[in-house]
Amino acid sequence: ETGVTQTPRHLVMGMTNKKSLKCEQHLGHNAMYWYKQSAKKPLELMFVYNFKEQTENNSVPSRFSPECPNSSHLFLHLHTLQPEDSALYLCASSRNLAGVSGELFFGEGSRLTVL
């Protein structure tokens, strides 16, 4: 069993659809992250949660709405997306927030295509 699990692995949606990405970590970590990875661009930090409280929103459009019900689960709710939002969305966790040297553990990602 991987430490960080993401579902679905692949998602195709229209611009008017509403869908959600789910992430679950089994590592007992306190911090969870959403990153976006587009072709030929560095990973872009979207949101950070620490002890289920949001600590970072990196100027992400409101059509992306995160939810963190507890330290083990993280959701990304998607609504009225644009084709340029097509990308690989990666969830990650770490024992503590960045600032204390530690490893980021990534899920396998959810590949999103917006038609």
Added chain:
Amino acid sequence: RKEVEQDPGPFNVPEGATVAFNCTYSNSASQSFFWYRQDCRKEPKLLMSVYSSGNEDGRFTAQLNRASQYISLLIRDSKLSDSATYLCVVNTIDSGTYKYIFGTGTRLKVLA
């Protein structure tokens, strides 16, 4: 200037070759440094942390030069299985918050 900058490559090298990647970072207050490896259509995974004194893990050696604000990764005796994208990651402070900042990655192809 990008916060973390890497040569995207690709670096095409024969098996057994030695290859080196560099990465520069812009924030002198950066605290810690890492190399991650990402295989095609997979998630990034930690390859090694980079310590001030330099560190080695088998065929891999990482170096940090704080004065010039760059880190390097040296791979000796390249294997076919080393083919991947290598991501430079810097833990830096921004507006009072620490963040992991990723480079675009350097793609390595080891050829038989």
